[in-house]
Amino acid sequence: MSQYLRAFRSHWRLILAMTLLGVAAAGAITLLIPPQYASTSKLFVSTSGTETNSAQANIVAQDRVPSYAQLLGTEQFARGVIEKLALPDLTPSDLAENVEAAVVPNSVILEITVTDESPQRAQLIANTMAADLVTVVTALETPDPITTVDANGVTQTTTQVAPVKVTVAQSGGIAAEPLFPDPMLNLPLGAVVGVLFGLLFALIRFLMDNTVKSSKQIEELTGATSIGGVLFDPDMAARPLVTQHKAQSVTSEAYRQIRTNLQYVSVDNPPKVMVVTSSVSGEGKTTTAINLALVLAQSGQRVALVEADLRRPRVMRYLQLVGGAGLTNVLAGKADLAELIQPWGDGKLSVLAAGPNPPNPSELLGSEQMGHMLAELRESHDYVIIDAPPLLPVTDAAVLAVLADGVVLVTRYGRTKREQLRAAASTVRVIDVRVLGTVLNMIPAKGAGGGYGYGYGYYGYSYQPDPSPRELMTSRKDRGRRARAIRGRTTADVTAPSAASPATATPGTGSSATSDSEQGTELSSSATTAGRSPQ
Numbered sequence: 001m002s003q004y005l006r007a008f009r010s011h012w013r014l015i016l017a018m019t020l021l022g023v024a025a026a027g028a029i030t031l032l033i034p035p036q037y038a039s040t041s042k043l044f045v046s047t048s049g050t051e052t053n054s055a056q057a058n059i060v061a062q063d064r065v066p067s068y069a070q071l072l073g074t075e076q077f078a079r080g081v082i083e084k085l086a087l088p089d090l091t092p093s094d095l096a097e098n099v100e101a102a103v104v105p106n107s108v109i110l111e112i113t114v115t116d117e118s119p120q121r122a123q124l125i126a127n128t129m130a131a132d133l134v135t136v137v138t139a140l141e142t143p144d145p146i147t148t149v150d151a152n153g154v155t156q157t158t159t160q161v162a163p164v165k166v167t168v169a170q171s172g173g174i175a176a177e178p179l180f181p182d183p184m185l186n187l188p189l190g191a192v193v194g195v196l197f198g199l200l201f202a203l204i205r206f207l208m209d210n211t212v213k214s215s216k217q218i219e220e221l222t223g224a225t226s227i228g229g230v231l232f233d234p235d236m237a238a239r240p241l242v243t244q245h246k247a248q249s250v251t252s253e254a255y256r257q258i259r260t261n262l263q264y265v266s267v268d269n270p271p272k273v274m275v276v277t278s279s280v281s282g283e284g285k286t287t288t289a290i291n292l293a294l295v296l297a298q299s300g301q302r303v304a305l306v307e308a309d310l311r312r313p314r315v316m317r318y319l320q321l322v323g324g325a326g327l328t329n330v331l332a333g334k335a336d337l338a339e340l341i342q343p344w345g346d347g348k349l350s351v352l353a354a355g356p357n358p359p360n361p362s363e364l365l366g367s368e369q370m371g372h373m374l375a376e377l378r379e380s381h382d383y384v385i386i387d388a389p390p391l392l393p394v395t396d397a398a399v400l401a402v403l404a405d406g407v408v409l410v411t412r413y414g415r416t417k418r419e420q421l422r423a424a425a426s427t428v429r430v431i432d433v434r435v436l437g438t439v440l441n442m443i444p445a446k447g448a449g450g451g452y453g454y455g456y457g458y459y460g461y462s463y464q465p466d467p468s469p470r471e472l473m474t475s476r477k478d479r480g481r482r483a484r485a486i487r488g489r490t491t492a493d494v495t496a497p498s499a500a501s502p503a504t505a506t507p508g509t510g511s512s513a514t515s516d517s518e519q520g521t522e523l524s525s526s527a528t529t530a531g532r533s534p535q
Contacts, residue, residue: 003206004203004206007202007203007205007206008199008202008203010206010444011198011201011202011205011206014198014201014202014205015195015198015199015202016198017198018194018195018197018198018201019191019194019195019198020194021194022190022191022192022193022194022195022197023187023190023191023194024190025190025194026186026187026189026190026191026193027183027186027187027190029181029186030181030182030183030186030187033180033181034117035117035178035180035181036115036116036117036178036179036180037115037116037117037118037119037122037174037175037178037179038113038114038115038122038175038179039113039114039116039119039122039123039125039126039127039172039173039174039175040111040112040113040114040126040170040172041111041112041126041127041129041130041168041170041171041172042109042110042111042112042168042169042170043068043109043110043111043112043130043133043134043166043167043168043169044108044109044110044166044167044168044169045061045062045064045065045068045108045109045110045164045165045166046061046108046164046165046166046167047060047061047163047164047165048162048163048164048165058108060163060164061108061164062107062108064164065103065108065109065110066103068101068110068133068137068166069101069102069103069110070101071133071136072099072101072112072129072133073096073099073101074096075092075093075096076092077129077132077133077136078092078093078095078096078099079092080132081095081125081128081129081132082095084128084132085124085125085128087121087125095125098114098115098116099112099113099114099125099129100112100113100114100115101113109169110166112126112129112130112133112172113126114126114129114172115179119174119175119176120174122172122174122175123172123173123174123175126171126172127168127171127172130168130171130172131168133166134166134167134168137162137164137165137166138162138165138166141162141163141164141165142162143162210417210418210419211413211414211415211416211417211418212411212412212413212414212416212417212418212421212440213413213414214440215229215438215440217418218411218421218438218440219438221418221421221422221425222409222421222422222424222425222435222438223425223435224409224425224435224436224437224438225265225437225438226437226438226439226440227257227258227261227262227265227408227436227437227438227439228254228255228257228258228261228437228439228440229254229439229440229441229443230251230254230255230258230284230288230439230440230441230442230443231250231251231254231442231443231444231445232413232442232443232444232445233249233251236251236287240286240287240290240291240318241290241291241294241318241319242255242291243255243256243291243294243295243298244294244345252291252295255288255291255292255294255295256295258288258292258295258437258439259292259295259296259299261437262274262292262408262436262437265406265436265437271404271405271406271436272378272381272382272383272384272405273374273377273378273383273384273386273403273404273405274383274384274385274386274404274405274406274407274408274436275308275386275388275397275400275401275404275406275407275408276288276289276292276385276386276387276388276407276408276410277388277389277390277391277397277401277407277408277409277410278390278391278409278410278411278412278416278424279390279391279392279409279411279416279420279421279423279424280390280392280393280416280420281312281389281390281393282412282415283390283410283411283412283415283416283441284410284412284441284442285387285388285390285410286309286314286315286318286387287318287441288408288410288439288441289305289315289385289386289387290305290315290318290319290387292385292408293305293349293383293385294345294349296382296383296385297345297346297348297349298348300348301348301382301383302348302350302380302381302382302383303348303349303350303381303382303383303384303385304341304349304350304351304352304377304380304381304383304384304385305344305349305350305351305352305385305387306327306352306377306384306385306386306387307326307327307351307352307353307354307387308327308354308365308386308387308388308389308396308400309354309387309388309389309396310327310328310354310355310357310358310361310364310365310389310396311357311361311389311394311396312389313353313354314387315351315353315354315387316351316353316354319344319351321342321344321351321353322342322353323353323354323355324353324355325340325353325355325356326340326352326353326354326355327340327352327353327354327355327373328354328355328356328357328358328364329355329356330352330355330369330373331364331365331367331369331370331373332358332364332369333369337352337373337376337377340352340353340355350381361389361394361396362394362395362396362399365396365399365400366399366400366402366403370400370403371403374403374404384404386400386404388400388401390424391423391424391427391428392420392423392424392427398427398428398431398433401428401431401433402431402433404433405434405436406433406434406435406436407428407433407434407435407436408435408436408437408438408439409421409424409425409428409435409437409438409439410438410439410441411438411439411440411441412441412442413440413441413442413443413444414442414444415442
């Protein structure tokens with residue numbers, strides 16, 4: 001259930017969009033559909049029975065009511081109304097569809113409801129149909145006259161009384177508001193439908209999503225330990241050196257956490273030469289390599305950063321250093337390493353550019369000269385960080401990994417597919433190289449719950465700005481008041497003997513006063529310490 005809730009939370013924009021779309025659609029339908037007004041006439045059906053058989057007469061009347069309702073729905077009845085009211089724009093079938101005859105349950109009341117675009121015409125049709133039904137029922141229910149001839153030859157005609165009669169109990173009125181469309185009903189209904197569709201689409205996207213979105217997934221797919229995660233920072237596209245420009249940010253703290261975890265991957269045999277790579281391009285491996293090198297250098301370590309992505313080099317551009325000659329020149333024997341490696345910052349970080357693009361990057365990176373160069377860097381530096389190409393498109397990273405102490409595998413949240421990560425891990429296992437750790441990169445700042453958090457910032461502990469002088473003064477005054485209050489209460493408690501325990505201090509020794517003073521001083525110090533703001 002929790003994974004579905006996370007899916008809905010991560011797709012909240014889709015759900016919101018579908019909700020707004022549902023409301024907009026309901027509003028459009030409400031505006032486009034012509035309003036329909038309703039008018040209802042009520043008819044009462046009764047019998048001419050006597051008091052002795054009134055119960056039976058009521059049953060007869062109830063039996064008749066459904067039949068009368070059927071009469072109202074016939075086209076012949078509707079045709080008579082149209083001709084009577086001279087409504088040439090209506091056909092009998094159209095009128096019959098706009099008429100609803102309903103029997104009130106357990107009664108002899110028949111309701112005739114007519115809907116029309118005009119409230120006046122709806123009233124006119126409803127009342128006319130009620131009057132016509134009275135006439136029709138009277139004609140149908142009245143028996144034929146009885147003619148008799150007496151003994152004198154005189155003919156007598158006896159008029160029969162209809163056993164059932166229909167009376168108009170209530171005439172239809174003019175509706176002030178349309179029956180439909182109803183904005184107060186349609187808009188909430190559109191919102192509900194939109195939410196349901198949004199949840200459905202979010203669920204479908206979640207079930208069809210095969211990208212990596214948690215450190216747990218990474219560990220299951222690679223078998224390697226997660227050493228950190230980095231939040232998505234929109235500013236890093238323009239300023240990728242986040243640990244340099246925003247040293248106190250949550251993102252910088254995440255890189256420091258990765259640094260610490262790497263330093264303790266193997267206490268007995270700590271890695272010095274590390275290849276930073278990914279499954280495919282666009283996962284942030286270069287940014288990770290640079291910032292990892294920066295935080296290692298900031299901790300006082302001598303770090304060499306090698307731009308070994310010979311196909312798409314970006315390190316020198318991010319660091320704003322001159323490219324030109326570099327790694328390929330050293331490997332080709334055309335220049336010495338010491339001549340081309342460039343210091344950066346305070347000198348703890350050294351950078352080797354990629355150099356000119358070679359025709360055979362894989363062969364060059366796997367050459368004997370590359371091994372000698374890495375050995376030289378290992379001797380002169382505490383750490384060597386190699387920015388390598390991704391594992392799946394080319395073999396460059398695999399070739400470099402054999403010469404290093406291990407691989408740091410970078411995975412991008414919501415972009416790297418599980419099959420890609422599984423294939424990359426398999427490639428590393430085939431060449432028998434250790435995965436030092438995995439990094440989940442570009443985690444959304446919101447909705448990244450469920451095990452994505454690394455570093456203090458994820459748990460609500462982050463850097464705070466220095467307090468203003470006014471805040472410091474207020475804080476000191478508060479601490480002083482609390483300390484005086486505690487000292488006063490403590491002194492009173494110590495110096496005031498109770499009735500059950502009389503004072504035992506020897507007069508003139510001053511021991512009691514000294515004790516009180518020391519205790520008050522200690523409590524004052526404690527109160528001051530307790531009142532300090534955590535730094």
